[in-house]
Every structure is written in C-alpha cells, then in structure tokens.
Amino acid sequence: MNDLTQINQENERLAALKSYNILDTKPEKDFDDIAELASQICQVPISSITLMDKDRQWFKSKVGFDYTEVSIENSFCSFLMMNNMKEIEVENMKIHPYFQTNPHVIGEPNIAFYAGVLLIDPDGHTLGSLCVYDLEPKRLSDFQLNALQKLAHQVIKLLELRKKNALLEENNASLLSKYNELEQFARVVSHDIKSPLNNIISLTNLFQDEYGNVIDEAGNEYLEYISKSSLELKNFVDAILIYYKSDTINTTEKEEIDWNSLFNKIISMLDSKNEYEITLPSHNSIELYSNKMAMEQIISNLISNSIKYNDKEKVKIEIELTELPSEILLSIKDNGIGIAESDFEKVFSFFTTLGKKDRFDNIGTGIGLSTVQKMVHKLDGRIELESEIGRGSTFKLYFKK
Template sequence: MEIAAIPANEAQRLEALRAYSILDTLPEKDFEDITKIASEICQTPISMITLIDAERQWFKSKIGINDTETHRDYAFCAHALNKPDDILNVTDSREDNRFSDNPYVTGDPNVVFYAGVPLVNEDGYALGTICVIDNTPRELNEMQLNSLRALSNQVVKLFELRKANRLLIETQQEIRNRNKDLEQFGYVISHDIKSPLRNIISLAGILKKSLSGKIDTYEAEVIEHLLNTSVRLKSLIDGIIAHYMDINIDTLNKKNIQVTAFLEDTIALIDPRKEHTITHQSDVELIVTNEVALKQIVINLITNAIKYNDKDHVRIEISVTARNDYYEWAISDNGQGIDKAQFDKIFETFSTLGTKDRFNNSGTGIGLSTVKNLVGKLGGFIRVDSKVGSGSVFTFSIKK
C-alpha cells in the first residue's frame, strides 16, 4: 500500500480547512442531497463528501458506509489532494499497486472502483473530495465526470456560504456585546457624571441668584460662565446617551403605522401648546416600518426646525409621498437656513456650525448624525436643501 504524499502547502491547507469550522459538525440536508445526487448520477452504492484533516479523513456526508472517519493513511481521497485540478479515477483498486493491499480494499467496504473530485476553495487549497465508490470495476462516462465536477463546485460554495453565515453570526454577537458595553457606559455617565453635574448647575444657579448685586462684574461673569458651561456639558451628555440608545434600535421590528395619526401625535408631543404653525399632508394612509426609529427621526427634524428658527413665528410643513420603492418624507421650515457649503458637515457626529438656537443654546452635533444613521437602517437616505435666511427642507426616504 502506498501512503499519499503530504502536499507542499499542507500547513496552509489545514489552516484553510479549519477556518470553515466544519469538521465534526452534524449532518446537514444540503450536503446530504449532494451525496445522493452523486450516487444516483454515477450509479454507485457509496458516495461521500470527505475532508482530509492532519491525521484522519472525516466524512461530512456519506451514503452506503457506516464509518464517520478513517485514518488518513488509508484514504484514497488523500491521494487526490496532490492533483487538485484532476479527478482521481481508480478503475480497479485490486490491480493498482497504490491500493491493492489497502485494508478498505481487502476488507469492508471492499473498495474496488473509486472516483474523487478534489474540493478546491477560492484560494486553491484542496480540502477534501466528493467521491463515488463501487464494489466492482467500472468507469464513469463524460457526463458523469462533468456532473461530479459540478457537484464539487456546489460543495465548495456551500462551504463558503456556511463560513460567511458563521462570520455574520459572530459579527452580530460582537455588535451585541459592544452594545451592552455602550449601555453600561451610558449608565456610568448618567449615574456617575450627570448626578454631580446637576448639583453643580443647581449650586451655580443658587450662587447667581443669592449673590446678585453683591459681587463685582468679574465674579458674576465667572459664575455665569460656570453655569453656562455646566448646562452645555449636561446637554452634550444627554445627547451622547440618546445617540447610543437610538443607534441600537431594532429597526427590523416593524408595524403598521397610520401616517396622519402618527404625525398628529408627534406634533402634539413637540408643540402641546400649539405655539407654532405645523401643518402636514400625506397621500399615504398606512406604512409599515419601525415606529420608534421613525418617531425619533421626525421628532429630531421638527425640533431642529423650531430651535434653529430666527423668525417671530415658526412655520413648518410636513409632507409624505409614496414613490416606487420607498416613501418620501419632507420637513420644511422658515428658519435661518444653512449655507450650502455646510450641507455634508451637519450630518457628521459632534460637528456643529457654531450657531446658537432661538433659546441661546449651542448644539451638540449629535442629533442629525443619529437621524442619518436611523434613516440608513430603514433602507433610505436623507438630504437637505436650504437657503440662508429663508429656511430649509430636509427630505428623507423609507424603503417600502
């Protein structure tokens, strides 16, 4: 018996094989179907999908044999690894010096005929074979050989798909773990930073009120600066926490939303006293999307339209229109407007234009980046059109 030579790239080949995490896995229907097809096409009682490990041959799928693995020294398939571009075809193993005294030839399962096509991945490594076996001498015709080659390609594609799915699951788990860390981070900020910060704001306010008229201008400015800086820091922290809560919204959780009722509820939440003129119209009665994500988007855009408005009376118009593959939402205002050169910048995290809102507060640069992220998760895009002094129109889409 001739033991198959070890391939020159054996270390890299084994690394590639183990990267698929498929050794010693349970049977899977897709692979079982392929071995059945191979057996039927080639009219053989035995067919297998084999993988050659360092010291063994393991069967991912098999028909007509009870073993789940064999020693590598006895594996016909190990010989096939050395010629990955060829089919190993053994018409009668009893007359082949490489196999004539192989225990699987002289004993059960009495391998006489063997044909194996190497399973070669996209990097050129032969991982194993798809093979067919019979107990009598025979040869495969051209159609059967071509079919066996095609089935080997399908097996490799299944390996790649399986690997991609595993990596996706691992990535999703990593994201979930990071999200848990972010939640913990938010808790630490909320508990360990915001609590003393609230005390600072409260004390600064008390000092400002109780010392009014009793201290000089410089001292009053220091207290005012302390108060304003603390308020801005609290606003930034609130924005960071809200940002991380929003980006973790499960946008795959969708429900039916009545557009008109949704808009009326959202407007009432933002402007309960009806201090501003906010109108809406829609040619869409019902949409299916994630309500939490949509509400955060709309609340943020309407709130910005109010805050960054330098007119005596705020006017906002909201429209919802059905397009071919998506719903288009547009929120326009009569505010101070945005310079065209800043259109991209406003969607960058922590990027601000340095302007104060109508309440004399500075922005955090978090709101619109969160909106852009959520819109993307809903399968859409967002853009802005604006003219300084006249107002802005934010248009975003939601995939149907």
Template sequence: MKTNPKTESQRLHALRSLNILDTLPEQEYDQITKLVASICDTPIAMISLIDKDRQWFKSKVGADYCETDRKYSFCNIAIQSDEEIMEIFDARDDLRFKENPMVYGDKKVIFYAGVPLKDKNGFALGTLCVVDHQPRTLSARQKEALMFLANQVTKLFELQSINDGLKETQKQLKEKNNQLKNFAGVVSHDMKMPLASMIVTIDVLKAKYKDILDNTGLEYLNNLKKSSFQLSDYISNILTHYESDSITNNEESLKEFDVHSLIEDIVEMLDIGDDCDLSFPEESIDVYTNRVALEQILLNLIGNSLKYNDKPRIEIDIDFKKETDAYRFFVKDNGIGIPKDKQKEIFNLFSTVADNDRKGNKGNGIGLSTVKKMIHNLGGKISVESTEGEGTTFEFTIERIHN
C-alpha cells in the same frame, strides 16, 4: 505513503478551522455530488474530508455510510499524491489496496477517481471523488468537469470560512456595542446629577454674591451655566441615541392617537414663541404606532427647524399622509438651509453642518443620526431637500401597523 507530522498538524488545523466536520447536509454541496455523479456516470460520488483517524463525508450520492476508517481511505492516498486527479482503473490490481476491505467487502470499491480539495495555503483537506463497482476510466471531458466542480467545492469552503469570520466579527461588534451602550448609559446618568448641582450652584452664587461680583465675574458664571446646559443637552442626546433601539422596540409604546394631539404636545414641550408660525396637517387623522418614538423624531426635526433659522419670523409646516402600508410625514421650514454637498452627511453620528444655531449654540451632531436610526427601526426611510438660505424639508415614512 507517510505524512510529514508537522505538515499534517497544519493540515488538520486548517481542516478544523473550517468548522465543517460533522455538520448537517447542505444543498450547495449535495448539488455538486449529484452533478458529478451524473457527468461521470458513476453510482457513487462524495465530498470527503480527511480527519486525523477517519474519513468523513460532507456530501454523498449512492453511499449509506457517513464516515470510514482513514487507514482504508482511497482519498487519504489521493490527498498525498502530486496528481491533479488520482484515478484507479481496478483497485484489485493495485498493491496499495491488496488487503483493503473496501475493495473486497460489501462496498466493492473497484474504480476510483478523486481530486484533492486544496485550500488557499495548499493544504489538501479532502477530495471530490467518484466510485464505481467495476473497472472503468473517465473521459477527458469527465476529468475536466471533476476538476472544475472540485474547484467549486473549495470556493464553498472559502465562503463558509469568510461567513463564519463575519458572524464572529458581528458577534464581537454586537458585544462591544452593548458594552458601549452600557458605558454611555452609566456615565451619562452619573454626569447628570453633578451637572444639575453645578447649574443650581451657579444660580446660588449669582444671587448671593451679586453685590460683590463685577460684570466680568457675572459673565464667567453665565458662560459656565451655558456650558453646563450644553453639556447636559449633549448627554441627553447620547442617552437617547443609545436607548433608541429599546424605545422603538417597546411594544407598550404602541398606541392609537391622533396626529394633532401629538403635535400639540410637542409644541408645548418646545415652548414655541410668538415669532413662529407653525402649520398643522389639514386633517387630524388617527394613527397606530410607537407614540414615544414618533414624538422623539418630530421633537428633533421641529426643534431643528426652530434652532437653525435666521429669519425674523420662523415658518414651520407639518404635513401628514396615511398610505396603505406607511405613514408619511413632512417637516418644512424657512430656515438657513443645508448646503448641497453636506446633505448626505447630516445623518452621520457627530456630523454638524451649521456653525451655530439661532441662539449662538453649536450642535452636537447626534440628533439627526438618532432620528434616522429610529425611523429605520420603525421600518421607514428619511430624506431631505434643502436650498441654502431658503429652507429645508424633511420627509420620512414609518411602517403602518394594522391593529
């Protein structure tokens, strides 16, 4: 039986694109061959794949060889057959196998039944087959079971192909993400210095030409300075977002410290004014975790409570609990609140809810996304409860490391 060269090359391409040839045994395939041997009551069952010059077995029961020459392969004939099952009662009486060493040698393939394993494009890549050393036939139920199990093998092929595709896509996405991180880092660092120079230059211009500039000119410079600070803040947030993985994975940042001292440091950094009442946790409990990451998380959440607040007096209540396997934090405020329909969006990158903060500046939608990412990397979760116009409570956990 001759094969069409064009179709055969496409079939071989389909087979090799599975990346399954010469792979190690896998339980999913071995379970099928064991089951089909039991159902068909044969000493041998195999999942064969027909390569260019050989027949290779992905799984086998009752055979001690991994591959055979294609020109002597029963399965090679089966994949070119139009039959759903190619069944040979006694190969010694079949002219196609008259001089086949598989029939007359030590292996003695007398009975054979094989179902072609066809991919979604109809290419027969191999067979699920059973072999016996004596003449026999399969019952209708055995044939049906053989076809059902052959279908399961093709589904395993498809799943393997999909998984390989997903792994390749994941690899490419990881590479692209690393490129984006590097790009963001380089661009952000390169922009920081010119921005700092712009801010300094604006102050110099205001001081040097204060007697020449009118109110409109001074307003232009103030707006330029404000925009420069906003852009600088935006760049800093992007850097923190893309560096969050390295921050949370840095084992050198694992330290034992008390919660009160951390919050005191954050209060000092934020330069909280007299219009804010900030309540500390009742107890100053020692924790062992990534101090830098936790500082970034609380810095962002407390900073948001300060910025997005329209009350004459800002109230921020910070609470903390040490649990068996986690540290649990609460940051509660009396701010503007978050609309119910927006609460699921606030952790998305570049998602903003409020038009402007307390000072009239618009947020960039990076901070909470970074917070969620860091908390996830630290083995925890974050949730939000908020009532518009009344306030917001963020609750988050991080995994407790026992040192």
C-alpha cells in the same frame, strides 16, 4: 522538493483545513445532498465527501456505509495527494498495483471501482475529495465525470459560505458584546455624569439667586460661564444618549401613525408657550404604518432644529403630508437661517457642526441630524434637504407605504 518544504506545505494545508472549523461536525443537509446527487448521477451505491486531516480521512457526508473515518494509510484520497493528481478514476481496484492490497478492497466493503475529485480551496490547498465507489468494476461516462467535477466545486463553495457565515456569527457576537458594553456605558453616563451636572446647574442658579446681589459683576459672569458650560455639556450628553438609544428601538414593531396625536404631542413639548407659528398638514388622514417612537424622535428633532436655528422675529414652520404612488412624503419647512448647499452632506455627519449659534446662543452638538438620518434609514426611508442661506430649510422624508 525537499523534506522541509513538504512539511511547510502540509502545515499550511492543515491550517487551511482547520480554518473551516468543519472537522467532526454533525451532518448537514447541503453536503449530504451533494453526496447523494453524486451517487445518483454516477449510478453507484457508495459516495462520500471527505476531508484529509493529519493522520485520518474524515467523512463529512457519506452514502452506503456507516464509519466516519479511516486512517491515512488506508485512504484512497491520499494517493491523489501524493501524486499531485486533481482527479482519478480506477476501473478495477483489485488489479491496481497501489489499491489491490487495501483492506477496503480485499475486505469489507470490497470496493472494486473508485473515482474521486480533489477539493481544492481558493488558495490552492487540498482539503479532501468528493468520491464515488462501486462493488463492481465500471467506467464513468464523460458526462458523469464532468458532473463529479462540478459537484466538487459546489462543495468548495459550500465550505466557503460556511466559513463566511461562521465569521459573521463571530462578528455579530462581538458586536452584541460591544453593544451591551455601550448600554452599560449609557447607564453610567446617564447616572454618574448627568446627575452631577444637574447638581452643578441647580446649585449655580441657586447661588446666583441667593448671592448674586452681593458679588461683583465679574463673579456673576463666572457663575454664568459655569452655568452655561454645564448646560452645554448636559445637552451634549443627552444628544449622545439619544443617538445610541435610537439603536434600541425595534423598528419592526409598527402601527398606524395617528398624525394629529403625534404632531400635537410634539408641538405641546416644543412650543408650550405658543410662541411660534407652526402650520400642520391639511391632510392628516394619510395612512402609514411605522414605528411610532422612531417617528416621534425624527419629527421632534427636525422641528426643534427649525426653532433653534432661526434668526427671524417670528419662527414659521410648515408641516406637509403628501401621498405619492409608492411613498408617503413628510416635509418640514422653516424660515430659519438656512444651510449652504456645500454643507448639506456635512450636517448629517456625526459630531460635525457648522459652528453657528442658535437663537438661544448655544452651539449644536453635531449629533441631532445624524440621529435623524439613522432613524429614517432604520425605517427603510430616505431624507432629502433643500435650503438656501437666509431663507430657511426644507427636510423631505420619504417612507414606503
């Protein structure tokens, strides 16, 4: 192997070691426990988990001594690496041709016995070693050597787990940053887009009321297009805000759901003129602890859809509550236009619509049902759909007791 190849391999090894972000970190109980266990199993007073930096051997965990690092020149572990050895056992360091002049052998702490197993990452890079030492010559049993190897594997697993946790924390920090940006975006959308849209809608309606009788039919049509398009855009913006604001609801905050109060509140908002035939559950005393705000969003969205996507002269909606052995079933059934079975999955997809106009001549945003599904999942529930074209739909929501 030429010098350039050796340099490249060492650079790769050091890069692998750096990727764990563990050098010069504080003691950690999981690593300290392994070092302590190695000492106890091998019946020696000194043990260590070491990592090999460029010019030093640093001790992540140690038993029986105080210093935190030694130079590469005085390192025992460097001998294994130089000789491509995965493990070593030296019964008497004082007569070993390489170790007998080591300052840690001829001076404090006067090491006489040394055994070590290299720590090799999943990509084959040597990171350091798990070592045990004694002040008297000795020999480990096969059981002790085997245990030392297994403990070395556990050190690698800990290092890998530590790296993954660090990556998760980094990703969480990135997601939090993006979430904060999203909240800022929502505030901007809410103020800087919705306010002008509301003004356009109001001014268009005012213009039609004041001057509709003095402009021709084409002009009134144009005004109607402006009003309708602005209203569609406003509904779209509202739907997006509701979808993303649903992430801010802390679904761990639960209370007993007052079904009567909840249904009455939703129906008073969606059927203020008492135009629709909405049948409430006959059993409203079924106990469920959940997040009231999330539940309200879910139910109001489904009832609103049942009203909008209904081509019958009389809109009929049946709401039922059923207590199952381990779940509460909430079903909302309507006599609307229905959904083809081939479109069941599609209706829950974000920004996906079936291209059909509702009873108010509007096309949906493709956001409502995806919001419902997301909220149901956040409540640790599940949603099922039963439907037939022309005969209506039934949404079944299952929540754990």
